[in-house]
Amino acid sequence: MGDEQSTERVAQGTDVTQEILVIDDDPAILGMTLLTFREAGFQAVGFTDPLDALMWASDADPTCIVVDLKLPGIEGLDLVGAFCAFGRHAVILVSAYVDVLTTVDAMRLGVDNVLTKPTTPEQLLGAARRALDILASIPRQDTLTFTRRERQVAEYLVAGRTTKQIAQALSLSPRTVEFFRASLLRKTQSPNSAALASALTRIGFTASDA
Incomplete structure (x- = not known):
């Protein structure tokens, strides 16, 4: 089960609260990433287990997903492809093992951005805000697709x-x-x-x- 499955609402001065899903098998990195988003006014929910994260995302409204490439028990791009296949989420891939081929493959799957670890809070927040802005302009898609x-x-x-x-x-x-x-x-x-x-x-x- 995920180590951080609760959400925290932070006042933003508007009635709209944007949500971020974070998946990382390192609890320390997961906690710091969630804190970064929460302090910036986002709701944030985190998982260390990719299957739990996939089940959460399957029932979630359109949101931004920040996922680590290297997770135990699952090939990174397979997980990314599963998130992209929902057709309604914005996906940001974060990893210390990003090369040109991986970036190209990720973009073909539908990833919105690829960030190299270590990332700064400014990079994470900027990528998430851009992804959510793009997501808000795209009609929701519920077509059944498979990786x-x-x-x-x-x-x-x-x-x-x-x-x-x-x-x-x-x-x-x-x-x-x-x-x-x-x-x-x-x-x-x-x-x-x-x-x-x-x-x-x-x-x-x-x-x-x-």
């Missing part, structure tokens, strides 16, 4: 593969496979794995032959 990894996992689920079998086939950890299964359950509004397989089949997914 590349979600599609791969979906094909194996339709084929009746177990989590362990999918993990071996895709060279992923079982934890990562469960991450994508949870995302697919949410997106298709399926109550269990059997209903998920049926929903994926109706959408058009076919069993993987691999």
Whole structure:
């Protein structure tokens, strides 16, 4: 579960309070980042667990998401792609391991900005404000979309593969496979794995032959 799942309202002189979601596996960095946003007048909610963050974002109104690239149990750009696939959030990627290829791939997924650690409060706040301004001007999109990894996992689920079998086939950890299964359950509004397989089949997914 996230270490910082409560939100804090700070008066801004207006009736509109903007919210920021922060994901970082380092509790100290997470705490400092949340404090930066809260002192600037934002609501801020934080998670160290990417799956908890994804579940929170799935039900959240359009918001700005600040996510670390290197998180345990999940490939960074897969997580970023999952957030971008919602089609309603502004995503800022922050990492000490950013190179040109990663930046290009992130932008193609729909990331609004890429920041290199360590970042200053001014950089974080400036990026968040720009992202929220852009977000406010874009109509909300609720079209059902899937990331590349979600599609791969979906094909194996339709084929009746177990989590362990999918993990071996895709060279992923079982934890990562469960991450994508949870995302697919949410997106298709399926109550269990059997209903998920049926929903994926109706959408058009076919069993993987691999």
